[in-house]
Amino acid sequence: MPAPRKIIIDTDPGQDDAVAILLALASPEEIELLGITAVAGNVPLPLTQKNARIVCELAGKPEVKVFAGCDTPMHRPLVTAEHVHGKTGLDGPTLPDPTMPLQPQHGVDFIIDTLRAHPKGTVTLCPLGPLTNIAQAFAQAPDVVEKVQEIVMMGGAYFEVGNITPAAEFNIYVDPDAAKIVFASGVPIVVMPLDVTHKALVTKPRNDAFRALGTPVGAAVAEMTDFFERFDKEKYGSSGAPLHDPCVTAYLIRPELFTGRHINVEIEVESELTLGMTVADWWGVTDRAPNATFMGDVDADGFFALLTERLARL
Numbered sequence: 001m002p003a004p005r006k007i008i009i010d011t012d013p014g015q016d017d018a019v020a021i022l023l024a025l026a027s028p029e030e031i032e033l034l035g036i037t038a039v040a041g042n043v044p045l046p047l048t049q050k051n052a053r054i055v056c057e058l059a060g061k062p063e064v065k066v067f068a069g070c071d072t073p074m075h076r077p078l079v080t081a082e083h084v085h086g087k088t089g090l091d092g093p094t095l096p097d098p099t100m101p102l103q104p105q106h107g108v109d110f111i112i113d114t115l116r117a118h119p120k121g122t123v124t125l126c127p128l129g130p131l132t133n134i135a136q137a138f139a140q141a142p143d144v145v146e147k148v149q150e151i152v153m154m155g156g157a158y159f160e161v162g163n164i165t166p167a168a169e170f171n172i173y174v175d176p177d178a179a180k181i182v183f184a185s186g187v188p189i190v191v192m193p194l195d196v197t198h199k200a201l202v203t204k205p206r207n208d209a210f211r212a213l214g215t216p217v218g219a220a221v222a223e224m225t226d227f228f229e230r231f232d233k234e235k236y237g238s239s240g241a242p243l244h245d246p247c248v249t250a251y252l253i254r255p256e257l258f259t260g261r262h263i264n265v266e267i268e269v270e271s272e273l274t275l276g277m278t279v280a281d282w283w284g285v286t287d288r289a290p291n292a293t294f295m296g297d298v299d300a301d302g303f304f305a306l307l308t309e310r311l312a313r314l
Contacts, residue, residue: 005252006124009036012043012129013048013051014041014051014089016228017129017245018055026311035066038068040078041170042082044080048089051089054090057098058095067105069136070133076176086227095220121148125152129174151190152251156169157193158195159195160194167275168276177269183266192251194244197243200244207225213311247298254306260297266279266288
């Protein structure tokens with residue numbers, strides 16, 4: 001078996017972020033989690049760093065190192081999403097406050113130091129929220145950019161257009177300047193846009209399967225998805241809520257669940273109408289060089305089978 005992939009999860013939990021972290025912690029054969037860096041996004045930084053620790057303790061993994069990163073986007077005021085995730089970001093289950101410590105080091109410094117300490121091409125960055133921490137690391141320490149094996153991220157949209165504005169997906173919209181830096185970095189990027197995540201719907205039978213695990217993790221995941229499902233079902237008229245961020249972790253474990261195209265993706269940072277749009281050259285109509293593998297489809301049944309099987313381990 002190949003050695004597990006070394007990853008850093010950069011996140012703004014968020015119920016779906018929580019499920020992505022749980023899936024990583026349940027999959028030690030494929031994933032070695034070096035640390036979690038929190039960023040402001042779905043809710044402000046004091047809550048995202050706390051939520052990351054709550055999730056690690058829920059999984060029974062208090063030894064995971066959690067770092068607080070940037071509390072505001074690079075050049076813009078913070079936009080948050082309490083209207084989706086609730087005032088804590090993890091509304092739904094009642095989970096105890098964490099007792100595990102927050103690491104003293106800044107999350108951006110942890111990313112830089114970790115990349116410098118590992119051989120080139122051996123650490124994958126997995127951003128599940130706005131790209132502020134990643135872009136700041138690249139801006140502060142340009143030498144680490146070439147050290148990154150790959151960035152596997154959730155963000156953006158093309159055919160599904162936007163979910164926070166008509167044209168933009170939330171993670172990219174919150175810090176489009178950071179996204180522009182990351183997409184222009186030359187690092188291999190795999191993108192899980194809304195085009196994929198809106199096909200990974202937690203239907204009632206899928207949520208019942210989480211609950212039927214009969215564990216604290218299964219119950220918490222079911223309650224989390226119950227909570228944000230109310231918002232998404234009303235908004236999209238779909239049969240369940242999309243599980244956006246776990247697509248990133250699932251790809252690391254079973255990449256064959258996903259299909260997409262290697263294309264050029266540019267980030268709009270100037271237009272009032274389309275700020276934060278991921279302009280994906282899906283049809284190859286420009287001569288801009290491909291810079292990202294932009295996923296378009298997922299085997300949803302396979303995805304939920306993997307998720308349920310792994311969550312049962314925790």
